[in-house]
Amino acid sequence: QSVLTQPPSVSGAPGQRVTISCTGSSSNIGAGYVVHWYQQLPGTAPKLLIYGNNNRPSGVPDRFSGSKSGTSASLAITGLQAEDEADYYCQSYDSSLRGWVFGGGTKVTVL
Amino acid sequence: EVQLVESGGGLVQPGGSLRLSCVASGITVSSNYMSWVRQAPGKGLEWVSVIYRDGRTLYADSVKGRFTISRDSSRNTLYLQMNSLRPEDTAVYYCTRDATGTNPNHMDVWGEGTTVSVSS
Numbered sequence: 001q002s003v004l005t006q007p008p009s010v011s012g013a014p015g016q017r018v019t020i021s022c023t024g025s026s027s028n029i030g031a032g033y034v035v036h037w038y039q040q041l042p043g044t045a046p047k048l049l050i051y052g053n054n055n056r057p058s059g060v061p062d063r064f065s066g067s068k069s070g071t072s073a074s075l076a077i078t079g080l081q082a083e084d085e086a087d088y089y090c091q092s093y094d095s096s097l098r099g100w101v102f103g104g105g106t107k108v109t110v111l
Numbered sequence: 112e113v114q115l116v117e118s119g120g121g122l123v124q125p126g127g128s129l130r131l132s133c134v135a136s137g138i139t140v141s142s143n144y145m146s147w148v149r150q151a152p153g154k155g156l157e158w159v160s161v162i163y164r165d166g167r168t169l170y171a172d173s174v175k176g177r178f179t180i181s182r183d184s185s186r187n188t189l190y191l192q193m194n195s196l197r198p199e200d201t202a203v204y205y206c207t208r209d210a211t212g213t214n215p216n217h218m219d220v221w222g223e224g225t226t227v228s229v230s231s
Contacts (some may be wrong), residue, residue, distance in 0.1 A: 002155065011155060030215075033215055034215070036215075038156070038218070039199055045222065046156065046205070047221065048217060048218060048219045049212075051217035052217065089155060090213075091156075091218075092156075093215035097171075099158060099170075100173050101158065102156040102157065102158065103155070104155045109226075
């Protein structure tokens with residue numbers, strides 16, 4: 001059971017918009033700690049996708065965006081493409097555990 | 112180009128030990144926050160440990176007292192000494208650079224990982 005809760009899977013047709021939620025609590029996201037998102041393509045290492053709630057590293061398409069409100073965060077992918085099929089993880093810090101925490105991951109399928 | 116290359120994984124019996132290494136190029140290990148993150152087969156990511164620039168260390172409860180993170184400035188290398196290994200430690204272990212400027216830091220550079228299997 002992960003500290004941050006994500007849906008196991010989401011799917012959408014090419015060109016559609018999908019969102020992935022990341023639900024935490026008052027000891028992590030709700031405590032003001034920022035949320036980061038990582039993309040893991042099949043058989044590869046994770047890659048930083050969004051940092052500090054809503055910032056994209058250089059090279060990440062603006063189809064990817066992040067937001068945070070209260071004890072939750074969300075990742076949105078607009079104009080879904082076949083190459084976006086991957087696992088996505090949210091990450092933050094938990095003051096009760098005194099460590100970094102990840103969500104359980106969400107598999108995005110392009111129909 | 113910034114690159115992290117892990118090594119040292121392998122098959123070990125329960126109760127055994129392994130030392131993982133992560134050689135960095137393009138960055139100075141001792142000037143950065145560096146972490147280990149693992150991923151069990153078919154599972155999600157789990158943070159394992161971090162070493163701060165000032166040498167302070169933190170560990171996940173699941174490895175506290177068994178694993179030790181360290182670095183060697185002369186070799187620009189990060190290590191993870193793993194003792195008293197258990198089958199549930201079986202995973203791919205990734206080395207990461209933790210970029211500052213956010214709270215918490217964000218892992219902006221990842222190695223390709225090294226595989227640890229704990230089995231009799």
